[in-house]
Amino acid sequence: MSEKKRVGVQNYRFIELEPTPTTAWGKFKRVLKRSVKLELFVGLKVTFREMFKALFMGEMHTVKYPLEKLPISPRYRAIHEMKRLLESGHYRCIGCGLCEKICISDCIRMDTRYDENQRKEVVEYTINFGRCIFCGYCAEVCPELAITHGGRYETASEQRASFSLFEDMLTPIDKLKEQKEYPGFGAISPNADENIKKTPLAY
Amino acid sequence: MSKEITITIDGIECKAKEGEYILNIARANGIFIPAICYLTRCSPTLACRLCLVEADGKRVYACNAKAKDGMNIVTQTEEILEERRAIMEVYDVNHPLQCGVCDQHGECELQNYTLEMEVDEQHYAIADTKRETKNWSSVLHYDAGLCIVCERCVTVCKDMIGDSALKTGPRGGDKLDKSYKETMPKDAYAMWNKLQKSIIVPSNGTEYTNCSDCGECTAVCPVGALTERDFIYKANPWELREVPSACAHCSSACHLYYETRFTSIDDPSEKIFRIKNEFHYQSLCGAGRFGYDYENRNVKKDPNALKRAVEAIKKAKTIRFNSMITNEEALMLQTLKEKFGIKLVNKEVKPFQNFLKVYGKAKGQMLYSNSFKDMSSSDFIVSVGAKLRNDNPAARYLFNNIQKINKGAGFYFHPVGDTLVPTFGKSVSVFNHKVGDEEYVMLLLLDLFADKEKLPSEIKEKLASFKEKRVKKVKEKVMKEVVEKVVDKESGEEKEVKKKVPSFEEKEVEYEANLLVEKLGGDVENFNEEFEKALKKKEDFALIVGEDFYFHPKAANLAKLVALFEETTDFKVAFIPPKSNALGVALICDLDENEEGFVVGYNEPGDFKISALGDGDFDIPAMNQQEGTTTNMNKRVVPLNAALDYEGYELNDIMNELGLGKNLTIDWTEALPVEKGYQVAKFDDLPNYFANDMSEHRGYVLANMPVDKEEVIIEEFSESKLEGQIAYRCNPQRQFNDFTDKAHQIFEPFALYVSPEKAKELGEFVKVEFENGEGLELPVEVDERLSGDIVEVPDFKAEMDVYSLFGKNRYAQVKITKV
Incomplete structure (x- = not known):
């Protein structure tokens, strides 16, 4: 029976070590030997080298998060951004509600009204980030490239509402110049011009 | 009358009556022929020319070509498709590309047909004309920029509604480039030529329509040009939940859809945003279209109120009610009468x-x-x-x-x-x-x-x-x-x-x-x-x-x-049954003449008031919050559906407390009296739709039960004794009851309605004294379409008890003094 047990073949071998000193003198001699030969620094050699590189040669491998952040892909899908028109600064959203319709977790809602200039005004716009799965459909369906995903991935907050309202997501008017187009799904393709059939104009 | 014929459309044999339009026959048989301007039940306008077909090799318009026996119709040939595509391209010329904000977005016929005809390229152009957006009345909004001048609004207003409040007017647009005449398909050119010249304007020559504000023109508009003012840019059509039901206001009980959605971001409760109707089969009036938000809001179950209501019923000698009641509720009241001998008084229905x-x-x-x-x-x-x-x-x-x-x-x-x-x-x-x-x-x-x-x-x-x-x-x-x-x-x-x-x-x-x-x-x-x-x-x-x-x-x-x-x-x-469910009440309830003792009012004033108006001692759901049936003027028992939530008690709960109830209110539907012509039908089995062949599948039709016939002895005729100033009990056009009055888009006040001539004589505020000495103080409103000396006193407010003032006559002799 015992032969059928699959017991591994144990190829243990003894390494040759100096006999452990037993006398107090003997122990003292070993400590002295190890210290003076600086075996510790042999082990720390790589560490010191990298430390030197990081501190003095600018080859740091970590970032000082939250003081520093790594750049992320422009197509990263984090908290939404509402874009403005570059010329007028007016928000791009026309309140068509397509994002609301396509949202698969049903987390977008908007209130619109007929304003004094006979236009559709977006009175309020919210995304329930408790439910949002950041699928990107809203950005893809938006006909005005008004809603896009941004790079703001830190979604811890005292209240979820903190970044779910229209004004929170809207590009601040003073940062209009820094507003960048989103190159992800829903953006204009690089060869868009080639695909357009021109409509004749009578002007 | 007209003889049965058989025609062939795209190889499918269709039976029809002689003289029917080809388009209607095709629709009845489920064959698709595109058409924008044609409305069933109205005269063909031939504005869109999309319904072009070939009948026995000849090009005809399906909307105005009458079928003859043995006709062979082809709905698609290469030539016809080219023509239709050109027509759609023309419709798209200068049509604003703002579908995203348009209220018709998603149910727009221009969008649909543009896709259907596979228009992906534009060949035509003309300089655009500035067309102003206008508010035609307190409810109508016209965005001329979106209008494709299909003239459906003009047609429906003339042929169905009868107001003829709209017509086509000059657009002031450029003339078409002559070279198009040779290069374009013929019909597309003709259509464009007409389109480029016209726009819709009120027919009375002013900026405002003088009509009954029924809003049917907004319903028929295939694009977003004509909309209800209240609905503009509030919600998108495809967000709305469609609840098929029936209008509760008059005895016609027209089929309609309540369209509901959450109220806003802050308020997730359902709200009715607008009313839609099957305009090809039934037209709505202003009360039906705009008088929808009369629900009993924010009601919770209040056991104490229920207890008091049960006590009140036990104490009651009379229940006073009106016609804003479902068949089921009427049957419950009748049951109360049978069990407890309570008198049922309904002044609207008793004479009927x-x-x-x-x-x-x-x-x-x-x-x-x-x-x-x-x-x-x-x-x-x-x-x-x-x-x-x-x-x-x-x-x-x-x-x-x-x-x-x-x-x-x-x-x-x-x-x-x-x-x-x-x-x-x-x-x-x-x-x-x-x-x-x-x-x-x-x-x-x-x-x-x-x-x-x-x-x-x-x-x-x-x-x-x-x-x-x-x-x-x-x-x-x-x-x-x-x-x-x-x-x-x-x-x-x-x-x-x-x-x-x-x-x-x-x-x-x-x-x-x-x-x-x-x-x-x-x-x-x-x-x-x-x-x-x-x-x-x-x-x-x-x-x-x-x-x-x-x-x-x-x-x-x-x-x-x-x-x-x-x-x-x-x-x-x-x-015409006098009010909403008058026919149902007349059949189901055994009504008494006079009230006595402790009166429980059911949407009516009384010692204890059960009300769906939110002003009573006990709340019940309004007609848009409950399931039930109503009996309409066409002798049809039609289902009502609940568009909005209701969390309070219903009449059935009182019945249950009294040991007379059923599990649900709609369980009473099966119990409606068969001897009066009702059927033993479950509420959930009642259909509620129109079919393509215009047949109505809504509830069921009452059987007309035989009655022992008696010999007819005509009495001597009499002359009226009314002299001098006569008042007529009659509501303004969009008011029928307290519920229409509650709706925020119905503005007609409780006032004395008089002809313009009479108004000059009366001034602004008058006291109307009736023969029994009682009187009403009313503001004077001019009804432009009234003529003559007779004045109209409305009865839509139950608390004013106008029925008692008039007695069993719709006319009364009154004395009017200026106040």
Whole structure:
């Protein structure tokens, strides 16, 4: 029976070590030997080298998060951004509600009204980030490239509402110049011009 | 009548009636022919030209081409497809590319057909014209920039509604480039040419429509050009949940969809955003379309209120209610009467119930013979005792539709002058008779239409007494021969030429004068000729009987006369039940005349008030918050669905406390009285839709149960004793009850409605005193379409108890003093 047990073949071998000193003198001699030969620094050699590189040669491998952040892909899908028109600064959203319709977790809602200039005004716009799965459909369906995903991935907050309202997501008017187009799904393709059939104009 | 034919459309054999339009036959058989401008039940306008088909190799428009036996129709050929594509391209020229914000976005026919015709390229262009957005009335909004001038609004307003408040006006656009004429498909060019010249404007020449604000034009608009002002940019059509139901306001109980959605970001509760209807099959009125938000809001279950309500019912001697009630609730009230002997008082319905009883005994059946739906094929319609414009929009639309589409004629008998009815058609004769002469109206109708041999002798004698030989002067056209001298220009010769010149000579002619016509305010001299002309080619006759007949001192006699009229003519006869579910209440409840003791009011004032208006001691759901059925004027039992949530108690809960209840309110639907013509049908099994062939699948039709027939003895006629200032109990056009009044888009106030002439006399605020000494202080409102001296007092507010002021008559003698 015992032969059928699959017991591994144990190829243990003894390494040759100096006999452990037993006398107090003997122990003292070993400590002295190890210290003076600086075996510790042999082990720390790589560490010191990298430390030197990081501190003095600018080859740091970590970032000082939250003081520093790594750049992320422009197509990263984090908290939404509402874009403005570059010329007028007016928000791009026309309140068509397509994002609301396509949202698969049903987390977008908007209130619109007929304003004094006979236009559709977006009175309020919210995304329930408790439910949002950041699928990107809203950005893809938006006909005005008004809603896009941004790079703001830190979604811890005292209240979820903190970044779910229209004004929170809207590009601040003073940062209009820094507003960048989103190159992800829903953006204009690089060869868009080639695909357009021109409509004749009578002007 | 018309014979059955068979035609072939795209290889499919279709059975149809001769003379039907090809488009309607195709639709009935599920074959798709595109069309934007055509509305079923209205006349073809030929504005869009999309319905182009080939019939036996010839190009025709399916909307106005009548089918002939054995016709072979092809709906798609290469040429036709090219034509249709060009038409859609033209429609897209200069159409704003702002679909995203448009209210029609998602249910837009322009979007749909542009995709259907695979338009992905534009070949045509023209400079755009500035077209202003306008508010036509308190409810209508017109964005001319989006308008494709299909003229559906114009057509429906003229052919169905009868207001004819819209027309096409000049657009001021550029002329089309002439080169298009050669290069474009023919029909597309013709359509564009017309489109480029026109735009829709109010027909009265002003900026504002003077109409009944029914909003049907907004319903039929295929694009977002015409919308309800309240709905603009509030919600997108595809976010809305469609709840098929029926309108609760008048006895027509029209099919409609409540469209609901969460109220806003802050308020997740459901709210009705608008009403939609199947405009190809049934048109709505202003009350139906705009009077939807009358729900009983924020009601929670209050056990104490329930306890008090049960106590009140136990104590009650009388339950006072009106017609805003479902069949099921009416049946519950009837059960209470049977168990506890509580009197049921319904002032709106009691006279109607009495009228039906007398009519039934005379006719041998419980209900009037026909439905208003049957009458849509009629070509001669008579309305008696109904203030057509105010009483029932469906009856008015029918009257108008018959004039416009069936090339019909009509008689309108009513004491109150109305300037709209005569505009329905050239062959409409209006008789503004004296109040109380309704019996003579029936007598005249018997004289004109009845088979004289079947009439009882006393009627015959009476008729003979109204005949007289008279002489009238007639201008006659006589051709006279005149000799003229003419100088020939070339030869200079003078010639005598004989010519025939018409001249008019006065001549005296003897004719048989019908004194009844004179008595009823008709033109007795020319009546005979006009009547003969009106009757030409007419074969399908209809009679509408209205509320004046039920609320009449001689109502019983009138009921017998109507029954006699039906017996002796081939008229289709239908009654207008006075209010919402009046017919249902009349059939289900055994009503009492007078109230006594402790009164429980059901949407009515009382010692204890059960109310869906939110102002009572016990809350019940309003008609848009509960399931149930209502019995409409077409004798149909139609289902109502709950559009909004309701969390409070219902009448059924009181019934349960009393040990009489059922599990759910809709369990009462099966228990509706079979002996009155109802069916044992489960609520959930009732259908509620129209099919493509225009057939109505809504609930079921009541059986017209036989009644023991009694001999008809017509009583002596009487003359009205009303003198001086007369008031008429009549609501403004969009008000029917407290619920329409609660709706935020219905603005007509509780006021004295008078004609413009009368308003000058009365000033702004008056006191109306009735014969019994009671009075009402009312502001004066001008109804532009009213004429004459009679003033109208509305009854839509239950608390004003206008029914008691008028008693069992719709007319009352009043004294009006300025305040």
